[in-house]
Amino acid sequence: MMSARVLVRRAPTAAPLRSLSTRTRSCLPAGVSARATVTSIFSLSASQKRYYSPRSEPYLSTRSTVVQLLSNIGSKREVQQYLSHFTSVSSQQFAVIKVGGAIITEHLQTLSSALAFLNHVGLYPIVVHGAGPQLNRMLEAAGVEPQFEDGIRVTDGKTLALARKLFFEENLKLVEELESLGVRARPITSGVFSADYLDKEKYDLVGKIKGVNKTPIEAAIKAGCLPVLTSMAETFDGQVLNVNADVAAGELARALQPLKIVYLAEKGGLFNGDTGEKISAINLDEEYEHLMKQWWVRHGTRLKIKEMKDLLMDLPRTSSVAIIHPADLQKELFTDSGAGTLIRRGNKVHIKTSLSEFEDIDVLKNALVRDREGLDAKATVERYVESLETQKFKAYLDGPMEALAVVLPPEEGSSLAQLATLTVTKAGWLTNVADNVFASVKKDFPRLVWTVKEDDENLTWFFDKADGSLSRNGEVLFWYGVESGDEVKELVVEFSKHGREMLGGNNLESKIHRAAQAAAVQAAANQKRTFSTSTGFNALRSARRQPFGVNLLQTSRRYTTTNPNPPLGEKNKSNTQPSKVALIGARGYTGQALISLLNSHPQMDLCYVSSRELEGQKLEGYNKREIIYDNLSPDDVGRMAENGDVDCWVMALPNGVCKPFVDAVDAVDKEKAVVVDLSADHRFDSSWTYGLPELIARSKIAQAKRISNPGCYATASQLGISPIVPHLGGQPTVFGVSGYSGAGTKPSPKNDVKNLTNNIIPYSLTDHIHEKEIGSQIGTPVAFIPHVSVWFQGIQLTINIPLKEQMASRDIRNLYQDRYAGEKLVKVIGEAPVVKDISGRHGVELGxxxxxxxxxxxVVCATIDNLLKGAATQCLQNMNLALGYSEYEGIPLD
Structure with a gap:
């Protein structure tokens, strides 16, 4: 069993997380790119592709490569966990995928690529397709007016003849596209579905499926081929009948009992009529009755949900239905967060408040002991259960106890409940019972704290459930519902001092110890719940210098786009106190832009500015206080860092200059103050965090103390290339032109307006540092050709991107819109953006x-203001995240 290990300390000899079998582990040679290998496999000649059979060594290597590539859309733990789950059943029981006719017409390449991915990791989805939209067009062209009764197409002989011809053509189109990607596919156009007439008088040649012959499907999979079925059936005497593709997929699922039934749809899911948001998940046992009473659940939506419920009632409880766009298929299958609408039966959650309510106490003990190893496991659990007899608690569990949570209600003087235990089996994670249980906990306890070991393989799941977190000495404290700055401050201080013991020891051993020593318990509880509001800013600043990071993540399944790194909203900020900022190198254009932003930031307190040329002069453009330029030396910086005078150092210095200043801070303060470097000095230093929030995990930036701010060209280039990296067919070329502010304030031909008038100057035509920066971050080489022209600020990029397969402009644009949905500083437009529209603005435009x-x-175009999102604005994003403010605090949003 694989289960969560929350507040339950494992024995020192605990075994590591069980991994996939040898055939699924990575076997790439050192230095070989997963993406490049997959690209090369998909571009093989026909004769070479035949070499990649499911039983060949190259195939096994490809499988491992694709496993690595899949990890880019989710955590490696998620991918391995789900692959392990899917390969635990026979090949024909993995998934039935229903493909609508519009998907084949509009998204054939996307669909084929998604199916190829599944096949290259050893999975055999069974595809059944329709062709409704194409048939309508064909009938109209033939002068036949389509007729429908109760939403069912009336099918006469002429219509059926056209439909059969069309279905064979569409089936062959999909099969050929799959084979062009190196996937063996087998068209199955008859012999699977047997049927009677649905109502011959009313619908004519329309069938009602009476039986499913699995033999052709099993034979195809045994031969290493993906079965691709049409939704046609035959009567006992051989009459071909038309059947609805959704109905065919449902009957196929009833016969095969697969883990997944996937309905591919252009909309990518079901939508809430009140909010307009995509419905992430529906747990039928909990939500069906309530859902069917909603005003917007009507017509097609109502019918779809009812059909899914009827289908799942005939399948194992582990089966689920997903409604998803083909571009998001891997994310839906291999990540906890998913991307479409997931429909499952779930398990009804039961709540118990005393041991007497458990029908069999041994079942409870068995659930608790499965998290533990060692000779004393059972004895420890026995003592823990005994301790529950004398204290108040609420236990949340499903029927089979795949997930169990024990919560201690708030004690007198506090409103914070404690999650004492959470144990979840592998099946509980995969069928999302853990989500059901946690949702029930959240209904009853709007304010909750808990701790988790830092190496817990399900850590990302806990980040999803929390409003904030603190990390210290291998442990992470999570909370939600704590909105008061004073309470957050006290959590910071107490956790920094006492670790998980601030909760009185919320683990099995500590619970037993508390039961034995009531006085110690009370002392610990008093310590936890004594919230003082008078410690003020100094206590919080001191706490911030302890070795922990603030993790503020918002990536739960309820986030409705495909963006894996959604922004942190207003509700996520945890710091309500000002932070003292020092700006080293304030003379340049970027320094001036940052000063302007800090001037309007409600929490940033700019206290020191340093410039050798401007020493002694008054700082202009900052109204919060009068500041005189200093000329700070590294020794000065070291003394200030030692005294704790600065919470965040910003290095706005030329390349190669800031090292002595950073060394001075590091010598006395590696864990307290934040350092943001705007130069290129640390962009390739793995000990620093690369601060591009739209592409780098915001939680990582939030925990960082040393942040390297990306370059301006590099930021726009990465945003312009990243969404299409999985589809690259060669090296992208970036042609860029910057305004002369990008050349700095030191006089040179590149910022001489007279020289630039009626002119454009190319420079650093190969091996520019941004070329290396872009390539190292997106994982593939790029060619970068920078130029400078006569305007002052703003960059125009034209990016030429080879594709490994044919793609349509609309599909590519959808990739970008989905990737950056919800991003406040990235705008995807249709036409090519122009530089005059971005100058003075804080985001990036792609088109x-x-x-x-x-x-x-x-060809993708990008524009960015090199002084703002290319430097100062991005710096402020990183400062906000690292210091615990809302990411966009102080940034004007258009």
Missing amino acids: GFAVHSDGKRV
Whole structure:
């Protein structure tokens, strides 16, 4: 069993997380790119592709490569966990995938790529497709007016003849596209579905499926082929009948009992009629009755939900239905967060408040002991259960006890409850019972704290459930519902001093110890619940210098876009106190832009500015206080750091200059103050965090003390290339033109307006440092060709991107819109953006998406203000995250 280990200390000999079998482990040679290997596999000749059979060594290597690539859309733990789950059943029981006709017409390449991914990791989804939209167009072209009764197409002989021809063509189209990607596919156009007439008088040649012959499907999979079925059936005497593709997929699922039934749809899921948001998950046992009473659950939506419920009632409880866009298929299958609408039966959650309510106490003990190893495991659990007899608690569990949570209600003088124990089996994670249980806990306890070991393989799940977290000495404190700055401050201080013991020891051993020593318990509880509001800013600042990071993550399944790194909203900020900022190198354009932003920031307190040229002069453009420029030396910086005078150091110095200043801070303060470097000095230093919030995990930036601010060209280039990296067919080329502010304030031909008038100057035509920066971050080489022109600020990029397969402009644009949905500083438009529209603004615009006539090359355009999102604005994003403020605090949003 694989289970969560929350507040339950494992024995020192605990075994590591069980991994996949040898055939699924990575076997890439050192230095070989997963993406490059997959790209090369998909671009093989036909004869070479035949070498990649499911039983060949190259295939096994490809499988491992794709496992690595899948890890880019979720954690490695998620991918391994779900692959392990999917490969635990026979091949024909993995998934039935229903493909609508519109998907084949509009998204054939996306669909084929998604199916190829599944096949290259050894999975055999069974595809059944329709062709409704194509049939309507074909009938209209043939002068036949489509007729429908009760939403069912009336199918006469002529219609059926056209439908059969069309279905065979669409089936072959999908099969050929799959085989072009190196996937063996087998068309199955008859012999699977047997049927009677649904109502011959009313619908004519429309069938009602009476039986499913699995033999052709099993034979295809045994031969290493993906079965691709049409939704046609035959009567006992051989008459072909038309059947609805959704109905065919449902009957196929009833016969095969798969883990997943996937309905591919352009909308990508079901939507809440009140909020307009995509419904992430529906747990039928808990939500069906309530859902069916909603005003917006009507017509097609109501029918779809009812059909899914009827289908799942005939399948094992572990089966689920997903409604998803084909582009998001891997994310839906291999991550906890998912991407479409997941429908499952779930398990009804029961709540118990005393041991007497458990029908069999041994079942409870067995659930608790499964988290533990060692000779004393049972004895420890026995003592823990005995301790529950004397204290108040609420236990949340499903029927089979796949998930069990024990919560201690708030004691007198506090409103914070404690999650004492959470144990979840592997099946509980995969069927999302853990989510059901946690949702029930949250209904009853709007304010909760708990701790988890830092190496827990399910750590990302806990981040999803929390409003904030603190990390210290291998342990992470989580909370939600704590909105008061004073309470957050006290959590910081107490956890920094006492670790998990601030909760009185919320683990099995400590609970037993508390039961034995009531006085010690009371002391610990008093310590936890004594919230003082008078310690003020100094206590919080001191606490912030302890070795912990603030993790503020918002990536739960309820986030409705495909963006894996959504922004941190207003509710996520945890710091309500000002932070003292020092700016080293304030003379340049970037320094001035940052000063302007800090001037309007409600929490940033700019206290020191340093410039050798401006020493002794008054700082202009900052109204909170009068500041005189200093010329700080590294020794001065070291003394200030030692005294704790600065919470955040910003190094706005030229490349190669800031090292002595950073060394001075590091010598006395590696864990307290934040350092943000705007130069390129630390962009390739693995001990620093690369601060591009739209592409780097915001939780990582929030925990960082040393942040390297990306370059301006590099920021726009990465944002312009990243969404299409999985589809690259070669090296992208970035042609960039910057305003002359990008050349700095030191006089040179590149910022001489007279020299630039009626002119454009190319420079550093190869091996520019941004070329290395872009390539190292997106994981593939790029060619970068920078230029400078006569305007002052703003950058225009034209990016030429080879594609490994033919793609349509609309599909590419959708990739970008989905990737950056919810990002406040990235705007995806249709036309190519122009530099005059971005100058003075704080974001990036992406557009163009012009595809060459051969479909194998796309040109994407990007614009960015090099002084703002290219430098100062991005710096402030990173400062906000690292110091515990809302990410966009102080940034004007258009």
